[in-house]
Amino acid sequence: MAYIVIAASFGLAGGIIGRIKGSSFLLWFLISALVPFFGLLAAIAYRFERDELRRQCPNCGRVTKLYDALCTRCGTELEFPEVALSPERTPPALHGH
Numbered sequence: 504m505a506y507i508v509i510a511a512s513f514g515l516a517g518g519i520i521g522r523i524k525g526s527s528f529l530l531w532f533l534i535s536a537l538v539p540f541f542g543l544l545a546a547i548a549y550r551f552e553r554d555e556l557r558r559q560c561p562n563c564g565r566v567t568k569l570y571d572a573l574c575t576r577c578g579t580e581l582e583f584p585e586v587a588l589s590p591e592r593t594p595p596a597l598h599g600h
């Protein structure tokens with residue numbers, strides 16, 4: 504009984520983390536529930552590439568990773584931007600006027 508509660512708790516936590524990172528809730532729920540603790544660690548440690556924030560180089564316009572200190576194309580030193588580009592989000596469609 505206790506194991507089920509623990510598995511469900513880890514599954515829920517792992518699933519939520521997976522969902523936040525842009526992956527499948529069910530997938531990470533199952534992983535974390537089947538392998539409590541390690542599954543959750545995997546969900547936390549897993550790098551979801553498309554979830555990484557990006558920003559645009561003000562000099563050449565190249566989109567780089569948020570944590571890049573230098574533009575990989577033109578070598579411009581990049582300050583930490585105030586606005587990050589979210590790779591997940593597309594601009595909201597304009598309705599009417």
Ligand SMILES: [Zn+2]
Binds near residue numbers: 560578
């Ligand atoms: Zn650049």
